[in-house]
Amino acid sequence: MSDAVLEPKRTAEAPAQAQRPVPFRGGGFKPVERGGIGLIVFIVLIGLAEMGTRQGWISPLTLPRPSDVFWTLVEFYQTGQLVLNILPSLTRLAVGAAIGAGTGIAIGLMIGLFSYVRAGLVPLVAAIFPIPKIALLPLFVIWFGIDEGSKYALIAFGTFTPTVVATYGAVDNVDRTLIRMGQSFGLSWMSIVRKIVLPGAMPGILSGLRISLAIAIILLVAAEMLGAEYGIGAYILQAGSLYDLDRLFAGVLILSVLGVLMNSAVGWIERRVLAWRV
Amino acid sequence: MHIRLDGVGHQYGAVEVLQDITLEIPSGQITCIVGPSGCGKSTLLRFMGGLEQPTSGSVTEVGAPPDDCLNAFTYIFQDFALLPWRTVAGNISLVLEDHGLGQSAVTKTIADVLARTSLSDFKDALPKQLSGGMKQRVAIARALAVNPAVLLMDEPLSALDAQTRELLMDDLVTLWTRAPFTAVYVTHNLQEAVRLGHQIVVLSRRPGRIHEIVEIDAPLPGRSLSDPVLQKQHDHLWQLMRDEARAADAELVHV
Numbered sequence: 085m086s087d088a089v090l091e092p093k094r095t096a097e098a099p100a101q102a103q104r105p106v107p108f109r110g111g112g113f114k115p116v117e118r119g120g121i122g123l124i125v126f127i128v129l130i131g132l133a134e135m136g137t138r139q140g141w142i143s144p145l146t147l148p149r150p151s152d153v154f155w156t157l158v159e160f161y162q163t164g165q166l167v168l169n170i171l172p173s174l175t176r177l178a179v180g181a182a183i184g185a186g187t188g189i190a191i192g193l194m195i196g197l198f199s200y201v202r203a204g205l206v207p208l209v210a211a212i213f214p215i216p217k218i219a220l221l222p223l224f225v226i227w228f229g230i231d232e233g234s235k236y237a238l239i240a241f242g243t244f245t246p247t248v249v250a251t252y253g254a255v256d257n258v259d260r261t262l263i264r265m266g267q268s269f270g271l272s273w274m275s276i277v278r279k280i281v282l283p284g285a286m287p288g289i290l291s292g293l294r295i296s297l298a299i300a301i302i303l304l305v306a307a308e309m310l311g312a313e314y315g316i317g318a319y320i321l322q323a324g325s326l327y328d329l330d331r332l333f334a335g336v337l338i339l340s341v342l343g344v345l346m347n348s349a350v351g352w353i354e355r356r357v358l359a360w361r362v
Numbered sequence: 363m364h365i366r367l368d369g370v371g372h373q374y375g376a377v378e379v380l381q382d383i384t385l386e387i388p389s390g391q392i393t394c395i396v397g398p399s400g401c402g403k404s405t406l407l408r409f410m411g412g413l414e415q416p417t418s419g420s421v422t423e424v425g426a427p428p429d430d431c432l433n434a435f436t437y438i439f440q441d442f443a444l445l446p447w448r449t450v451a452g453n454i455s456l457v458l459e460d461h462g463l464g465q466s467a468v469t470k471t472i473a474d475v476l477a478r479t480s481l482s483d484f485k486d487a488l489p490k491q492l493s494g495g496m497k498q499r500v501a502i503a504r505a506l507a508v509n510p511a512v513l514l515m516d517e518p519l520s521a522l523d524a525q526t527r528e529l530l531m532d533d534l535v536t537l538w539t540r541a542p543f544t545a546v547y548v549t550h551n552l553q554e555a556v557r558l559g560h561q562i563v564v565l566s567r568r569p570g571r572i573h574e575i576v577e578i579d580a581p582l583p584g585r586s587l588s589d590p591v592l593q594k595q596h597d598h599l600w601q602l603m604r605d606e607a608r609a610a611d612a613e614l615v616h617v
Contacts, residue, residue, distance in 0.1 A: 265443035268413055269457040269508065270433050279456060283447045360447040362490045 148329040153337065156330045165319075170338070173304055173316040176232065177342075180239025180307070181300040188244045188296070189289060192251020196285070197277065202252070209248050217242040218306040225310060235307040242303040243296040250292020251285065258284035287361065290354050297346045301339055316342075363425040363434070363511040364389040364544060365410055370419035371569075372405060378569040379405055383419070385563060385572065387512065392538065392545045392582075394555040397565030397573075398603060398610035403548045404516050406570070410546060411435035411514045427511035432461050436510035440517040442497040444489045444504075451476070451485045454504045475503040478537065495526035499533070506537075513545040519554060531557050535582050552603070556596045557585055564602050567610035574602055 130150045136142030137149040160166045194201045195209075217238055224234040224241075258281050266276040308317030316338050323331035365387040372380040379402040387393050387410070395403045408414040409421050412435065427434040444453050451472050458468045476482045479499045489497055498518060505513055519527045531554065537543075549555055555562050556578065564573040578595060585592060 261439065261441055261443050262445060264413065265437070265439060266456075268411060268435075268437045270460070271457070272460050275460050279459075280445065283445070358447075360488050360490065362446075 184240035184243030188247025196255025254288020394559030
């Protein structure tokens with residue numbers, strides 16, 4: 085009833101005052117999904133390079149023609165050279181990264197769990213982290229031989245330090261209240277580590293793994309500088325010393341694709357293992 | 363089985379947080395500890411379960427826990443402390459796995475406690491899918507699974523909204539009525555204390571001392587705040603706490 089009384093009054097007053105919707109100013113800086121843009125950037129850049137090299141405003145010495153690089157790749161595959169070169173590289177990556185990341189996670193966990201290990205090893209890790217591992221290649225050749233040993237060692241050493249740092253950081257970040265809960269229920273030390281600390285540290289360990297694997301690919305080329313007959317790195321270095329830009333770019337492209345594949349592999353593992361994350 | 367505290371006092375560095383607490387936690391009853399913030403009530407609870415040690419005085423367990431008890435002093439935390447990577451059933455199984463019970467016994471216990479807390483339908487849900495009230499129910503189920511001699515509850519309802527708090531208080535009352543348990547319930551909420559406590563221990567502000575112990579005789583199931591006797595007791599507790607709370611509020615924190 086009171087509504088009926090109020091209603092005419094409001095409408096009567098309304099025209100006198102200007103009305104407009106409250107302007108929207110929220111939204112923040114939230115990233116918005118824009119599918120396909122990444123692909124368009126690639127296509128436009130490659131298209132420009134192709135056009136430039138065909139029309140001559142990019143000299144073939146500056147940049148190889150993208151289509152030439154593509155045909156080099158096709159030829160590389162058809163002659164069987166691709167498989168011949170990529171298999172040793174993948175083995176080196178797999179063995180080296182497995183050793184490096186494996187020991188890195190183990191040492192990182194020890195640092196996170198034991199104060200003595202932390203006090204002893206954190207300064208050491210900080211000391212070896214900034215060493216350019218490539219500089220140590222001659223040393224590794226002397227220690228592990230010119231064959232596969234030195235290549236595994238270089239990649240392993242390069243992936244080791246970032247994995248250690250990521251792992252003990254991740255262990256430090258495990259929710260303390262969960263550990264206290266485990267202790268209050270009388271869980272054994274081993275159970276707390278296996279069922280609370282390790283899964284809790286997994287997000288940090290996996291994001292460390294992303295970085296480590298990228299470093300492993302970078303070091304692959306360096307590892308194949310000495311005494312490698314086959315391998316993508318060796319192929320790139322050979323092409324580079326001959327200024328064969330087509331083959332150089334073909335090799336680099338393969339490494340890029342390898343990086344993307346590894347990254348999406350880690351992403352796939354994350355989606356499966358870390359489905360519990362909010 | 364019950365707990366006896368004798369002259370318990372505690373200091374963090376130069377700051378004295380608790381002073382000369384002598385208290386009996388009677389078996390089969392709920393003891394509420396109330397006090398202004400920073401009076402050391404949560405610290406006191408950690409002493410009772412052995413998560414921390416007092417600088418003076420002693421905490422003694424009197425009598426033996428029941429035979430099928432897996433973890434005599436069992437906590438329920440304010441922030442639930444559920445493992446986010448385990449399902450509801452997995453979180454409960456976590457506290458049973460170390461006891462070598464065998465798969466069938468574990469499954470049976472889980473089904474039993476989930477039924478008692480009416481969570482059976484949420485067995486396979488992850489904590490992120492549950493509301494705050496549901497999460498605390500899971501934590502309660504987990505605590506019941508180990509068949510505790512004493513339940514130690516550290517502000518278990520403080521992270522929940524008022525309606526959920528009401529519902530969970532009803533649940534606790536039902537659980538207690540069906541099978542009376544010994545519990546120490548720390549809270550700053552006087553309504554919770556009056557609703558759930560058989561004895562209410564009022565602590566003073568820091569350093570926490572026992573200000574008064576109030577006994578409430580009314581049976582748990584029928585309690586409601588519209589009852590004038592309980593309302594009077596609530597008001598009495600508030601009178602006791604009011605000045606302490608105001609003084610505690612105005613203090614600087616030295617941490």
